[in-house]
Amino acid sequence: MKKILRIALWTLAILLMATGSLAYYVSKQMGSLDAMEERKERFSALDYYDPDKDEFISPEPLPYFPEQTTGGNPGPLRFFKTSPNAPGFPLPKQLITKRDFSEIPSDFAVWWLGHSSFILELDGKRILFDPVFGNGGPLPFILRRFDVSPIKREELPEIDIVIITHDHYDHLEAATIKFLASQNMEFIVPLGLGDRLQDWGVQKENITELAWHQDKTSGSLKITALPGIHYSGRSFNDRNKTLWATFVINGADKNLFVSGDTGYGGHLKDIGEKYGPFDLALVEIDGWNKGWPLTHLFPDQVIQLCQDIDAKLLFPIHWGVFDLALHPWDESIKMVADLAAANDIELVTPIMGEKVIPGLSLTNNWWENPKIDS
CATH class of the missing domain: 3.60.15.10 (Ribonuclease Z/Hydroxyacylglutathione hydrolase-like)
Structure with missing residues (x-):
């Protein structure tokens, strides 16, 4: 029983370490931003920045109609898979240095x-x-x-x-x-x-x-x-x-x-x-x-x-x-x-x-x- 518990604890520790490492890696890919108050101070005078939402504003709003999406399932899980729309062979290219x-x-x-x-x-x-x-x-x-x-x-x-x-x-x-x-x-x-x-x-x-x-x-x-x-x-x-x-x-x-x-x-x-x-x-x-x-x-x-x-x-x-x-x-x-x-x-x-x-x-x-x- 003690052996099983030790294995379970080691497994949990490894999973926590892996999850933490993964989260840290992802955070470094994002890149940090200034604090919200600093952004507001810098950008509030612009007519395409909303200080209440702390967001820049597109010239036109971007609608999303999932029911009108063509080509398959638009969910995020597709980005984890090899695309069925990929060419299936290397595209021509000139390798350069x-x-x-x-x-x-x-x-x-x-x-x-x-x-x-x-x-x-x-x-x-x-x-x-x-x-x-x-x-x-x-x-x-x-x-x-x-x-x-x-x-x-x-x-x-x-x-x-x-x-x-x-x-x-x-x-x-x-x-x-x-x-x-x-x-x-x-x-x-x-x-x-x-x-x-x-x-x-x-x-x-x-x-x-x-x-x-x-x-x-x-x-x-x-x-x-x-x-x-x-x-x-x-x-x-x-x-x-x-x-x-x-x-x-x-x-x-x-x-x-x-x-x-x-x-x-x-x-x-x-x-x-x-x-x-x-x-x-x-x-x-x-x-x-x-x-x-x-x-x-x-x-x-x-x-x-x-x-x-x-x-x-x-x-x-x-x-x-x-x-x-x-x-x-x-x-x-x-x-x-x-x-x-x-x-x-x-x-x-x-x-x-x-x-x-x-x-x-x-x-x-x-x-x-x-x-x-x-």
Whole structure:
């Protein structure tokens, strides 16, 4: 009897230690935030911040209709499983290392790293957007990638600026920020998000937080944060405590729009009128579902966005890595490609890891024969 009791106590102790370790690990993936009173003091003057709820406010509320969700069960348990919508084979990619980048960044080039992660070279600056190289959740087995990234974070070239659009796990990865924290680079993020970065080791003086319609100049570049219809949060109790943003990157000769995550709304025409036209729009195309109709762009809205902001080229992002919206991995890109062709919008669709100069480099519909190209 004593032996059984000892085994039970040891088992309980091990379970408690494992649970505690797991909870600590998850908490470190979240990143800390300022106290509520400090946030209120900083943000209360903004008309898109509610001090009573301590929340930033989307330009339009985000409805959720679980009964209208298409594609299967939208519950959180799906993120623990291998997606039935995954391709089932490695997607074509060009594996790259820091040796594939020139010592001095070029005037204009883009490397899509999968999902919303990409490297932009513009006017001699190298900018890294929403870098995520692992899975898309707070634990290694949550929201698994379809396949490995074309580059390891340890192989990133020298980066001048890191831009984060919002703090969701598929856009902001704690391990990558910790890796970059000690390097000499600037971080540009929406309001409130700097607290998380500081918790992961980034020095406060290296962080610029932007409100909507605020900008930061770096050399010849002017980087402006703009509204989006979306939300933020990394746990059950921090929804909308930090801001989210779309971005305009204006250089000496190029004007670029980066959608981040956004639903469709009148803010896009406003952006086009005030900041357009655009030489290139890097726009999310995947994540849409009738169950959450304003949280992401539907394929036809991707095209409408390009027309609203007067974009010459469309570079689809936010696809090809995670199953976020319960539809086949290639459904969105097929629909967007067909709609773009019907509306005379030129696509830039490199494989992951491929360097392109938008407007000059030729790309093709590689998703139509992905096994052949891989």
